[in-house]
Amino acid sequence: MPRSAPAVLLILMVGAVLAFAAVSHLVYRFEANQRVRGYKLYGRGLDDVHNGKLDDAIEAFRAALTCDPGNGQYQLSLARALRDTGNPTRLDEAESYLQSLWQRAPQDGPVNLALGRLAARRGNVEDAVRYYHNAMYGVWNSDSSANRRKARLELIEFLLQKNARAQAQSEIIALTASLPPNPALHLEAANFFFDVEDYLDAFLEYEQTLHLDHTDAAAMTGAGKASYLMGHYRTAEKFLEQAVRANPQDAQSRQLLDTATLVLQADPFVRRISDAERNRRLVAAFQQAGKRLDSCEQVQTAKSGAAVLPLTQLTQQWTAMKANLPRLRSPGETDLPDAIMDLVFQIEQQTASWCGSPQGMDEALFLISRDRESADQ
Amino acid sequence: MKEERSQTTSTGVEREVPVRSHSAPTRVSSADGKSAVRGAFRRTIALFEEVFDEERFFLLLSVFIGIFSGLAVVCFRLAIDWTHLAVLGPLPQAHSWRMFVAPTVAGLIVAALVLHVFPATRGSGVNQTKAALYIFNGYIPFRTAVGKFICSALAIGAGHSLGPEDPSLQIGASLASALGRRVQLSREKLRLMAPVGAAAGLAAAFNAPISAVLFVIEEVIGRWSAGILGSVVLSAVSSVVIVRGLLGSEPLFRIPVTTFKRPAELIAYAILGIVGGIAAVIFAKGIGYLRPKLKALPRWTQYFQPGIAGLLIGLIGYLGFPQVMSAGYNFMDQAMHGQYTWQILAILAALKILATTLSFVSGTPGGMFAPALFVGAMLGGAVGDLERILFPTLASSTGTYVLVGMGVLFAGFLRVPLTSVFMVLEVSGNYEIIVPVIVANTFAYVISRSLEPIPIFDLLTRQDGLVLPSLEEVRDKPVLLVEDAMLPAPAVILSASDFVDAAARRAANSTQIIFPVRMQPTGWSTISSDLIQRLLNEGKGENTIGSLMPTQQLPTLYPDLSLDNALRYVNQFPIVPVINRADPQKLEGLISRDSVFARYQASEGEE
Numbered sequence: 002m003p004r005s006a007p008a009v010l011l012i013l014m015v016g017a018v019l020a021f022a023a024v025s026h027l028v029y030r031f032e033a034n035q036r037v038r039g040y041k042l043y044g045r046g047l048d049d050v051h052n053g054k055l056d057d058a059i060e061a062f063r064a065a066l067t068c069d070p071g072n073g074q075y076q077l078s079l080a081r082a083l084r085d086t087g088n089p090t091r092l093d094e095a096e097s098y099l100q101s102l103w104q105r106a107p108q109d110g111p112v113n114l115a116l117g118r119l120a121a122r123r124g125n126v127e128d129a130v131r132y133y134h135n136a137m138y139g140v141w142n143s144d145s146s147a148n149r150r151k152a153r154l155e156l157i158e159f160l161l162q163k164n165a166r167a168q169a170q171s172e173i174i175a176l177t178a179s180l181p182p183n184p185a186l187h188l189e190a191a192n193f194f195f196d197v198e199d200y201l202d203a204f205l206e207y208e209q210t211l212h213l214d215h216t217d218a219a220a221m222t223g224a225g226k227a228s229y230l231m232g233h234y235r236t237a238e239k240f241l242e243q244a245v246r247a248n249p250q251d252a253q254s255r256q257l258l259d260t261a262t263l264v265l266q267a268d269p270f271v272r273r274i275s276d277a278e279r280n281r282r283l284v285a286a287f288q289q290a291g292k293r294l295d296s297c298e299q300v301q302t303a304k305s306g307a308a309v310l311p312l313t314q315l316t317q318q319w320t321a322m323k324a325n326l327p328r329l330r331s332p333g334e335t336d337l338p339d340a341i342m343d344l345v346f347q348i349e350q351q352t353a354s355w356c357g358s359p360q361g362m363d364e365a366l367f368l369i370s371r372d373r374e375s376a377d378q
Numbered sequence: 379m380k381e382e383r384s385q386t387t388s389t390g391v392e393r394e395v396p397v398r399s400h401s402a403p404t405r406v407s408s409a410d411g412k413s414a415v416r417g418a419f420r421r422t423i424a425l426f427e428e429v430f431d432e433e434r435f436f437l438l439l440s441v442f443i444g445i446f447s448g449l450a451v452v453c454f455r456l457a458i459d460w461t462h463l464a465v466l467g468p469l470p471q472a473h474s475w476r477m478f479v480a481p482t483v484a485g486l487i488v489a490a491l492v493l494h495v496f497p498a499t500r501g502s503g504v505n506q507t508k509a510a511l512y513i514f515n516g517y518i519p520f521r522t523a524v525g526k527f528i529c530s531a532l533a534i535g536a537g538h539s540l541g542p543e544d545p546s547l548q549i550g551a552s553l554a555s556a557l558g559r560r561v562q563l564s565r566e567k568l569r570l571m572a573p574v575g576a577a578a579g580l581a582a583a584f585n586a587p588i589s590a591v592l593f594v595i596e597e598v599i600g601r602w603s604a605g606i607l608g609s610v611v612l613s614a615v616s617s618v619v620i621v622r623g624l625l626g627s628e629p630l631f632r633i634p635v636t637t638f639k640r641p642a643e644l645i646a647y648a649i650l651g652i653v654g655g656i657a658a659v660i661f662a663k664g665i666g667y668l669r670p671k672l673k674a675l676p677r678w679t680q681y682f683q684p685g686i687a688g689l690l691i692g693l694i695g696y697l698g699f700p701q702v703m704s705a706g707y708n709f710m711d712q713a714m715h716g717q718y719t720w721q722i723l724a725i726l727a728a729l730k731i732l733a734t735t736l737s738f739v740s741g742t743p744g745g746m747f748a749p750a751l752f753v754g755a756m757l758g759g760a761v762g763d764l765e766r767i768l769f770p771t772l773a774s775s776t777g778t779y780v781l782v783g784m785g786v787l788f789a790g791f792l793r794v795p796l797t798s799v800f801m802v803l804e805v806s807g808n809y810e811i812i813v814p815v816i817v818a819n820t821f822a823y824v825i826s827r828s829l830e831p832i833p834i835f836d837l838l839t840r841q842d843g844l845v846l847p848s849l850e851e852v853r854d855k856p857v858l859l860v861e862d863a864m865l866p867a868p869a870v871i872l873s874a875s876d877f878v879d880a881a882a883r884r885a886a887n888s889t890q891i892i893f894p895v896r897m898q899p900t901g902w903s904t905i906s907s908d909l910i911q912r913l914l915n916e917g918k919g920e921n922t923i924g925s926l927m928p929t930q931q932l933p934t935l936y937p938d939l940s941l942d943n944a945l946r947y948v949n950q951f952p953i954v955p956v957i958n959r960a961d962p963q964k965l966e967g968l969i970s971r972d973s974v975f976a977r978y979q980a981s982e983g984e985e
Contacts, residue, residue: 006435007422009435009439009561010435010438010442013439013442013557014442016446017442017445017446017449020445020446020449021445021449021620024449024452024453024624025624027453027456028452028456028624028625031456031459031460035459038463038468042468060471063708064468067468067708068468070626070628071626071628090716090717091717093634093715093716093776094712094715094716094717097632097634097715098632101632
């Protein structure tokens with residue numbers, strides 16, 4: 002070995018250090034340029050996403066990633082774009098990007114949210130709940146409470162879509178526990194409660210919304226509807242009146258208001274009315290039920306060409322009961338009002354099943370009968 | 379007070395090393411001080427030179443080869459990326475004029491460079507490295523590294539359907555060769571520099587040190603040689619460390635979840651292996667057929683061949699398949715994640731075979747590693763998706779098929795079965811798919827070997843008029859062992875403790891002329907019947923044979939050794955004992971010159 006080994010190794014070491022420094026510098030410069038180029042492409046991709054051009058955005062994000070392969074933000078945006086195309090084959094690729102990001106930072110809020118949305122798009126309830134929860138309790142660089150709330154709201158929407166009402170209800174309860182005094186948010190929570198048929202909590206949230214913004218017509222309508230559905234017609238009437246006043250074009254509220262008013266006017270069991278008024282309501286209800294029965298029976302007979310037995314029986318009962326009406330004034334006839342109203346309720350329920358949903362006074366009587374039935378139970 | 383001491387290096391060069399005595403003067407003048415420092419320096423150098431014999435020096439040099447190769451490959455990758463960005467832009471789109479202009483112009487420039495400036499840079503570089511090892515004593519001109527760097531970066535960056543791995547291998551080998559010459563290594567070591575550099579270059583390019591080491595052993599060295607293994611591993615690992623340090627340790631692909639659940643799935647992978655084997659044969663035959671045809675055309679056509687190849691490849695890209703251009707790693711990644719239908723995957727595999735054949739046979743410098751992976755990936759995805767449609771219970775995820783497919787083409791096209799398995803494992807980092815990979819690769823390898831007996835690299839070498847050894851050749855060739863030529867152990871075996879008169883009596887009853895003697899405590903020797911008789915006549919009948927025999931013992935052989943080992947001894951000794959490995963005192967048989975030559979002659983007749 003003619004060359005001195007130590008001297009050669011020394012020279013090689015110095016050479017290696019110098020070459021390493023030079024190449025490092027070269028790599029640094031190249032990567033810096035690439036990052037700038039990648040950032041521009043990323044910006045282009047974001048514009049494409051904004052303009053709904055998802056395929057172009059995907060290409061731009063891909064190109065951005067070729068310039069800056071380790072950039073998590075680009076990967077996240079690409080994954081989101083892939084996911085949002087709705088193409089099932091692209092969901093796999095989106096997931097692989099997100100999973101690799103998740104493995105790097107399992108506590109990352111945006112990544113978990115994206116994974117949650119992906120699972121939701123796939124209809125996978127278990128994964129969606131897991132990732133949305135991770136997002137709610139994960140790390141967010143900015144506006145963490147709003148982002149966490151957003152994640153929970155999305156989860157609730159997803160659970161409602163999947164008809165998982167019990168899970169959704171618990172999420173809504175958790176949501177309302179941390180809501181800031183923002184009427185829009187309370188209104189959203191109230192609507193969610195309404196969707197899971199938790200009318201009491203929905204009503205309370207609508208009230209809270211109105212407390213924060215007493216001009217919110219949607220909250221008035223919501224509170225009215227929730228009260229109406231709970232059978233609290235007096236309260237429903239109050240809120241629905243406000244809603245109709247605030248928005249006279251709101252036909253549904255107006256209709257509900259009319260029905261609620263009719264219920265209040267027609268209900269013979271309501272407290273604090275005189276005996277004469279109660280008797281008047283009983284007679285009016287009886288007459289209305291008779292008319293409804295008569296018209297329904299005529300329609301059904303014409304349709305089928307023969308008498309419909311349950312309706313015929315009810316007609317017979319109605320005729321028999323009519324003979325008893327004058328006894329209402331007698332003080333000893335305490336069971337007669339209940340017997341009359343029982344027949345009215347039977348007629349309204351039977352005609353509803355034979356001749357479709359009742360309208361106006363018949364609807365009011367139907368609601369009274371239903372509420373009374375549930376009260377009895 | 380100076381002493382002179384002689385030192386012999388491993389190469390046999392004797393030199394005088396000055397060594398000072400350790401007694402230091404109590405007071406020294408300025409001149410004395412300088413000479414003391416100089417002396418200390420020399421002593422340190424001498425000490426180091428004692429430590430660094432050529433073997434150790436070679437090992438350390440391997441690390442530096444790895445470092446320099448790694449740095450060169452990093453620059454090479456940057457050059458490819460930069461060229462790609464400059465000529466095709468960051469977002470290559472089909473139907474853009476750049477798609478066919480860039481590879482055409484790059485092809486014309488590359489052709490001129492190859493013909494006039496860098497003539498040794500044509501093709502992949504694997505064969506050239508192998509030729510350097512076996513023919514040119516490890517010599518690869520440094521200019522080759524420069525040429526390979528420039529031409530390959532230009533061609534691949536501009537969209538030619540070639541990969542950066544084989545050029546990286548040659549760049550590494552060329553750097554190593556230049557370094558070896560510079561430090562004046564012995565011829566034996568210099569010859570080994572090429573594979574050491576090749577492993578470093580390939581490992582850096584592929585970010586997979588184990589596969590690189592195996593590939594160099596399977597394809598470049600062509601035989602299993604423990605002597606060089608340490609250096610190859612050191613250089614490969616150090617180059618990968620450099621590349622990961624500078625470019626990050628991101629894998630080439632985002633590996634999807636790969637699964638292997640039921641043994642029945644192996645049927646699906648076997649089908650993939652068969653399809654891959656056939657595709658590999660088509661690929662290899664296409665190159666093998668067209669390459670000599672184009673080389674035989676007049677020299678002036680060589681100025682245009684890479685340009686025309688570039689134009690055709692560019693047209694493929696322009697017409698809607700830009701994926702086939704360049705190495706295509708990002709598209710393999712997309713295939714792995716189910717971005718293409720099976721029809722598109724099949725078309726891409728076919729077009730890539732066509733595009734790579736065009737690029738390669740035109741003499742454009744560039745590698746076939748990446749194209750083989752690409753074809754395998756697309757084919758794997760296509761077969762996997764199709765199987766899933768036809769037999770939903772049999773097939774697993776597309777990503778798994780794409781990964782296995784890569785290995786299939788490696789095994790079938792490059793004919794490196796071991797590398798193919800480890801490459802997939804290294805790239806995927808998932809050992810769960812080892813069984814599918816082995817099954818598919820075995821089918822591909824066997825089918826490819828039966829349909830095309832000569833591996834692609836050997837074929838290219840032969841077309842260039844060279845004959846180089848290959849591991850596949852070694853696999854085919856029956857290895858003759860000592861036991862094949864061994865004569866049975868003789869009836870009479872003497873022992874060193876036998877008395878001469880007793881030995882004479884046994885010899886008299888035997889037809890043997892030479893008797894093996896079991897020496898004490900170990901070893902073997904021989905004694906002739908004449909010598910026994912003479913000793914008896916000299917009145918030494920009551921002496922033991924051992925006390926009268928020379929102390930030098932015979933060499934011994936084991937039955938499982940290659941018969942070549944026997945050649946060293948058969949001219950020197952009339953018989954050589956073949957002993958049992960577990961019991962050296964047990965004689966399995968004898969080897970003689972006649973028995974060895976007779977076996978070799980019989981073997982030639984068999985061939």
